[in-house]
Amino acid sequence: MFPYIIRRLGLMVVMLTLLSIVTFLLFNAVPTDPAMLTCGKSCTPELVAANRIRLGLDQPLYVQYIDWIKAIFVGRTYGSGTQTFPCNAPCLGYSFRNGEEVTVMIKAALPITIYLALGAFVLWMVFGILSGIYAAKHHTEWQDRVIMGVALVGYSLPVFFIGLVLLIFVVVRLHLLPYPDYVAPQTNPVQFLQTMILPWISLAILYAAYYTRLTRSQMLETLSEDYIRTARAKGLPESVVVRKHGFRAGLTPIVTSAGLDLAGLLGGAVITEYIFSLPGLGRLSIGAVTEYDLPTITATVLVAATFVIVANLIVDMLYAAIDPRVRLS
Amino acid sequence: MKKSTSIRFGVGAATVAMLLTACGSSSGDGSTTGTKGGTLYILTQGEQILHLDPQRNYTGEDLAFASGYLNRTLTQYTLSKDNATASKLVADLATDTGTASDGGKTWAFTIRDGVKWEDGKPVTCDDVKYGVSRTFASDIITDGPSYAISMLDIPKGADGSSSYPGPYKADAAAQALYDAAVTCEGSKLTFHLASPSSDFNYTVTLSAFAPVRKDADTGEKYDDHVLSNGPYKIQSYVKKSKLVLVRNDQWDPATDSLRPAYPDTIEYDFSLPADVITQRIMADAGNDSNAISPDGIVPTQLAAVFSDPKFEKRRLNDLDPYVRYYAINTKKVPNVKHRQAILAAANREELRKIAGGIYAGDFADGVVKPNIGVDYAPTGLWDTLLGDKVPVTGNPELAKKLIADSGEPFPNPLVVDYAKTPTNDKAISSLVASLALAGITVKPNPLEPGGYYGVVLDPAKQGGMSAGGWAPDWSNASTVLPELFTPSGGFNMSQYDDAAFNAEVAAAKAMTDRGEQAKAWQALSVKSMQAALALPTRFGKEQRLQGSNVSGAYTWGPYGSYPYATLSVK
Numbered sequence: 001m002f003p004y005i006i007r008r009l010g011l012m013v014v015m016l017t018l019l020s021i022v023t024f025l026l027f028n029a030v031p032t033d034p035a036m037l038t039c040g041k042s043c044t045p046e047l048v049a050a051n052r053i054r055l056g057l058d059q060p061l062y063v064q065y066i067d068w069i070k071a072i073f074v075g076r077t078y079g080s081g082t083q084t085f086p087c088n089a090p091c092l093g094y095s096f097r098n099g100e101e102v103t104v105m106i107k108a109a110l111p112i113t114i115y116l117a118l119g120a121f122v123l124w125m126v127f128g129i130l131s132g133i134y135a136a137k138h139h140t141e142w143q144d145r146v147i148m149g150v151a152l153v154g155y156s157l158p159v160f161f162i163g164l165v166l167l168i169f170v171v172v173r174l175h176l177l178p179y180p181d182y183v184a185p186q187t188n189p190v191q192f193l194q195t196m197i198l199p200w201i202s203l204a205i206l207y208a209a210y211y212t213r214l215t216r217s218q219m220l221e222t223l224s225e226d227y228i229r230t231a232r233a234k235g236l237p238e239s240v241v242v243r244k245h246g247f248r249a250g251l252t253p254i255v256t257s258a259g260l261d262l263a264g265l266l267g268g269a270v271i272t273e274y275i276f277s278l279p280g281l282g283r284l285s286i287g288a289v290t291e292y293d294l295p296t297i298t299a300t301v302l303v304a305a306t307f308v309i310v311a312n313l314i315v316d317m318l319y320a321a322i323d324p325r326v327r328l329s
Numbered sequence: 330m331k332k333s334t335s336i337r338f339g340v341g342a343a344t345v346a347m348l349l350t351a352c353g354s355s356s357g358d359g360s361t362t363g364t365k366g367g368t369l370y371i372l373t374q375g376e377q378i379l380h381l382d383p384q385r386n387y388t389g390e391d392l393a394f395a396s397g398y399l400n401r402t403l404t405q406y407t408l409s410k411d412n413a414t415a416s417k418l419v420a421d422l423a424t425d426t427g428t429a430s431d432g433g434k435t436w437a438f439t440i441r442d443g444v445k446w447e448d449g450k451p452v453t454c455d456d457v458k459y460g461v462s463r464t465f466a467s468d469i470i471t472d473g474p475s476y477a478i479s480m481l482d483i484p485k486g487a488d489g490s491s492s493y494p495g496p497y498k499a500d501a502a503a504q505a506l507y508d509a510a511v512t513c514e515g516s517k518l519t520f521h522l523a524s525p526s527s528d529f530n531y532t533v534t535l536s537a538f539a540p541v542r543k544d545a546d547t548g549e550k551y552d553d554h555v556l557s558n559g560p561y562k563i564q565s566y567v568k569k570s571k572l573v574l575v576r577n578d579q580w581d582p583a584t585d586s587l588r589p590a591y592p593d594t595i596e597y598d599f600s601l602p603a604d605v606i607t608q609r610i611m612a613d614a615g616n617d618s619n620a621i622s623p624d625g626i627v628p629t630q631l632a633a634v635f636s637d638p639k640f641e642k643r644r645l646n647d648l649d650p651y652v653r654y655y656a657i658n659t660k661k662v663p664n665v666k667h668r669q670a671i672l673a674a675a676n677r678e679e680l681r682k683i684a685g686g687i688y689a690g691d692f693a694d695g696v697v698k699p700n701i702g703v704d705y706a707p708t709g710l711w712d713t714l715l716g717d718k719v720p721v722t723g724n725p726e727l728a729k730k731l732i733a734d735s736g737e738p739f740p741n742p743l744v745v746d747y748a749k750t751p752t753n754d755k756a757i758s759s760l761v762a763s764l765a766l767a768g769i770t771v772k773p774n775p776l777e778p779g780g781y782y783g784v785v786l787d788p789a790k791q792g793g794m795s796a797g798g799w800a801p802d803w804s805n806a807s808t809v810l811p812e813l814f815t816p817s818g819g820f821n822m823s824q825y826d827d828a829a830f831n832a833e834v835a836a837a838k839a840m841t842d843r844g845e846q847a848k849a850w851q852a853l854s855v856k857s858m859q860a861a862l863a864l865p866t867r868f869g870k871e872q873r874l875q876g877s878n879v880s881g882a883y884t885w886g887p888y889g890s891y892p893y894a895t896l897s898v899k
Contacts, residue, residue: 036783047467047475054468080468081497083548084794096471098377099566164604172608179609181598182570277600279376279569287376 012309017306023298024065034292054080055096068093068298090275093295095288102299105284110303112182117265119196120203125258128208132215133247139220147212150218154209161273163202170198180276185312198214199276204267207261214257218250225249248322255318263311267304341383363591363880363897364507369619370876371597372606377568382552383426383536384463385473389650389800389888390623392536397588397893398574398595400540400559402875402879403457403518403533405440405587406804408895412886416702416804418530421587422452422540422558423518423826426530431840433525434482438533440516446542446581447562454513454768456540462507464537466495469548474537480529481510482521487860498550504822527841531803534887561592572597591881591897601625603817610639610874618876619898621891626872631688634874642877648700648885649871650800652693653684653775655745655864656813656822660792662743666735671743671794674728676763678721680866683755690867696799697854698815698868700886704806705845706851710858710865728767742772744792746785749775753796794864795822804887806850807838814862823862 029304035052052058056067071091077084078094089093092102135147170176177194185192223246224229231241268282281300286298342487356748371394380386383400396402405421407414418426423438430437444452463470464477483506484492493499493507512519522529532538545556554563560582561574574595582590607630609617626634657668681689695708717727732739745760747753754775761771763898774792776784784797799820801808811834812818816826830853837849857863871889875882878899885892 033780033783036780050468051471054471079549081466081495081544083466083497085548085550096549099549101570165604167605168608172605172614174610175614220566275602275605277598277602279600283376283569283600 001235001317005317008316012306012313015309016302020069020298020302023301024061024068024294027240027292027297028061030089030292034294056290057251068295072307074248075252092299097288097291097293098296102295105296106281106299106303109279109281109284111184112278112280113266113268113273115185115192116199116203116278116280117262119200120207120265120269121258121262123200123204125206127204128211129215129254131208132212133219135212135216136219136223137242144216148216151209151212155213155301157205159202159206159269160271160275162205163199163272166198166202167275173315180278182278195276195278196259198293199204199269199272199278202275203265203301211257214254215250218253219246222246251322252319255322258317259311259315259318260308264309266307266311268300333695348443348619363589363895364899365367365591365897366593367878367898368594368596368616368619369592369879369896369898370616371595371601372601372609372617372620372622373597373624374601374603374606375624376600378572379804380471380472380552381555381563381566382473383460383539383541383555384470385552386536387473390890393885393888393890394623394893395536395555396534396539397559399555399557399559399563401444401452401558401585402535402536402539404530405534405888406866408587408884408885408892410883410885412700413618413702415886418534419587421585422457427533429527429529429593429841431525433527433529433841434522435541436522436526436529437517437518437519438530440518441584443514443560443581443584445581447577447579450542452540452558454516454518457538458511458513459543459546460510460539460541461537462493462496463541463546464495465491465493465507466497466548468493469497474535476532476802477537480522480524480526481507482523483507491647496543496546521855525839527839527846528803528805528807531805531807532886534803547705560585560588561595564594569600577871580763587709588894589724589897591895604629607634607874610643610876613643613877618878621879621882621896622802622873623874623891626874628685628688631872634872635688640874643875643879644687645873645875645882645884648691648698648886648889649869650698650700650889651798651869652696652698652800653690653798653866653869654693654696654796655794655866657863658793658795658822659792659862660788660824661791662740664735664737664740665860666731667739670728670735670739670767671764671769672710672861672864673715673717673719673724673731674764674767674769675864675866676721677757677866678722679759679763680756681721683752683759684867688703688870688872690869693865693868695854695858695865696848697809697864698801700868700884700889701801701806701809702804702886703847704809704850704854706803706854708855708858714855714859715861722765723766725763725766728764739769740793741768741770743769744772744774745796746774746776746781746792746795748778748781748796750778756796786820788824791822791824797822797863800889805846806854810834810850810853810857811838814857825860825862827860830860867898 035048035055035057036289056064073089075089075091076087078087079085087101090103092106095102098105126148131147135144138144171179180195181191182195183191228241228245266286268280268285270282270286273280273282281303284296285300288300378391379388381395383395386392386395396405401422403421403423404418404426407417407419409415420426422441422444424441426435440454440457446452447511461477464473464475478491486492490512493503510521540558542890553566557577560577560580562577564575566574576593603624604627606622606624607627610620612624634644638689657671662668677692694710697705708714717724717729719727745757748756764771784790799809799813812820814821814823814825815831815834833853837846837853840846840849880897880899881895882891
């Protein structure tokens, strides 16, 4: 397995490099001149030219790219004259729109998105899988119909709607929770939980609905297999049949979906972060796109892509653990 | 302040139109006395204050906020609900509103004694001089106004750039150029200008002319923690989260009659959803009863807020700083009758409805707005100037007559530049339809919003008519008419260059009698509309709501903002 992991990690570096090149090219393909956007009302051609130099946009694209890559390993210096300041390695660039090093911005935003994604992930996996198994066990009975009906509603509601409804009713109208005001868990765990509970629920409702349906369909398929009938005929308790023979066999697609969904969220749950004022990666990336902030765009794209690629690798390795027929080579 | 292409009121036009009777002008509290103590909360969807660095701060709301709490400027506007009173200058960091000499080419201010930075050191003349010099470092000190560069008597290169590169790069020779243009003798600060300016004391209300101490200057990073000389100082500032201001114990109220400094703490909360901000302030619970929002009420809640009497004392509905208009390119439409025909034919009511109805603004009769103060007077544009009355729905027959009187056919098609947004698309469709009734063929030219002004300010690329928005930089029409309608202005989308008009503008700019100057601007405003240099569509308005404990809230004319300095919480 070790050579496989090394090979996949090598491939990841190649993919991230290609992705960063594509991001650079795409950014330069847009018709808007970022130098013009940093120019106030008294904008003159000289000022635009000066801003272009300041942003490094006067350099050929490949020079800009090489400078950017180099800074990741050795850092670089920004500013001019007597007012220079360092951007230490790993320097992902400097956001002139935010007046901050991109690495600093990502370090601040990433934990928030991780807390958001992991908390929601736990909730949706627990509720989605348990309710899916329960529905499958009570296939065609009223419990199944109720769970599927609720899941359909949950899956149909867009996350911005769920989030806003929760926020307006639970916080603004009923005052059951204080208004979300993010603090790190180590600073104030109670306030952290009060802030995160609604975003977790908002995301979990959407995803749990999907995982309920997915788990149910997988369970129904495996529970109708011949080996399940054999297990029951052998006199195994139903709980063992369901858990050991049914659920494990149906787990592979659930793990695949879970890995990719979690990775997607780690790249930034834009809408949820926006509604609940969580300054995570999603907000950072959207802000960067609207402000044509190339260094931030490139960095956030790479962080999100890294999560997806790593998640794929983990999922592949989990296949081997779940299903003995799968061998990584 | 920044030019604008955006139109915020795209939703709810039909709903709000039904509320004509419910909507009055500004209510608010407007109290001039307040209560000491408490925390004022400011809720915004913005992720940070664009710039706290005084030399980079250039938006009305941020200027009002920073000048109210953190940085004092040489002069300041009067805090008053009345626009004419509010436009009057008062001394702030200077002991008076400045003394002009040499026909307005030299301006002197005396720095007030006893004003201190938050670390206890005195604010000196040299600090102001140094602060102003930072504007010249245009590769680091970005986004701010460049009046120091254009107005001070410092030689410029062939390409128009200043020979002084700012304090970070200047060698001794370059620094000497600046030192000759701005001098300090004790506490007396003297500015030597390249050409006369009768209202330079208004220019210095901008925080670009505020002090910055050299040893505290961190260049690009100064935005993150400015050294305060106002009644508050920054306790913490986390972008995308919150800015907290606490009292500056080095601020001496005896030196400052403008800032009562009522609250103990100011908390600026960023990154909040616009809908939720309005909902929270409407609900008025807990800390939100001490809250304001500079963002305005979301369009979907305008009906609820303006139809319910319980919000009467908490809501504001006032002019914002912007006039919205279409500049008519006089090079492409040289015949004045043709330009007048455009004005006569346009259906302004429909344009306003598309922009959001009555809440989007009042019908404009020129580019000088009433909230500028004494420089505004009705132009009579829609009553007599075009030869007949023009209703808000347009007068296509008058337009046809004007074209016929011109003696030449209209130069069809009329290319209209605009920043492409769904709302602006609808506005252009309306223009196409209304101008077609007069035989004018409009050819829409949608442009990418981010690069809009880069195109339309290029005479080679501009069409026959271009959408625009303009807010004055200080309360004097000298920042409107010369900017929009003379070659020396930075925003002459009308490409107008009339010797007589230019001469009258120059004369008005040089007038030292403010009353006479106001009359001159009023006359020039009428002339600009007679010449049909622009189709003014509306004087923009903004609606705001504040918590029930907030006192002293009104729309402050000079910045179209809250009067931050006077806000208090009960």
